[in-house]
Amino acid sequence: MGRAVAYLRRCKYNTPRIALVLGSGLDSIMRQARVDLEVRYADIPGLPSLPGATVAGHAGRLAYCEIAGVPVLVLRGRWHYYEGYAMEEVTRYVRVLHALGVEHLVLTNASGGVNPSFRPGDLMLITDHINLMPNPLVGPNDDTLGVRFPTMHAAYTPQGLQWARQAAERTGVKLHEGCYLGTTGPSYETPHEYHFYHTVGADAVGMSTVPEVIVANHCGMNVLAFSMISNVGGLHHSVALSHDEVQAVGAHASDNLARLLVDILPRL
DSSP: OOOEEEEHHOOSOOOSSSEEEEOTTOOOGGGGEEEEEEEEESSSTTTSSSSOOOOOOOOOOOEEEEEEEEEEEEOOOOOOOGGTTOOHHHHHHHHHHHHOOOOOOEEEEEEEEOOOTTTTTEEEEEEEEEEOOOOOOOOOTTTTTTTEEEETOOOOOOHHHHHHHHHHHHOOOEEEEEEEEEOOOOOOOHHHHHHHHHHHTTTTEEEEHHHHHHHHHHTTTTEEEEEEEEOOSSOOOOOOOOOOHHHHHHHHHHHHHHHHHHHGGGOO
């Protein structure tokens, strides 16, 4: 982690207080960004060295940008547990961001709709999560990073949630709210799994985000997160899904997400 921090400080000493992670197909906000510097993940020492962040729809780059007049560090793609990384590797970038001075972490992802009222292309503000992945905090705890047993009672910062709701009202973007369930993947869910996840309280399901949220809370960062609903599954929505379809739906929803973010970022 230390090598990555040192390298990025040499690249650009002043780090924005806000970091934005872009999920599959959710890159359109970059059209509104003034990019000052962009670095390939592969060139940053100390980040996972296996071929990663290469899932289609993930650029695998870190960009120092200005969006809506606000300095923002944009991560165009992330590492996933299903790619073969350990959870520490999946979440290492969050530790690096915190060490650089990032205070607000904004996460986006593409997910499957578990709530039957959702439609492909909808956006969901994540207000809570259910974790069915290995917890990234398992192992010895470094007390300089966070406490042994961090609370997750407000894993998604209440003030950020309020700003997102207000942004939806101002922009006219339809924004659902709900609980995100994290699974390991990489296979998509069966109809009965969708049904089960909805029964236990989930509104959307995906293969990322939750580990990063846990680590961000552990080190005291503010968290805001959005899901783009790529499809809706369940016993009465048994439709085959491909990653190409996820990206296609994301291209449309990404514009609405960009409108929300342009409104929210200056308030962070």
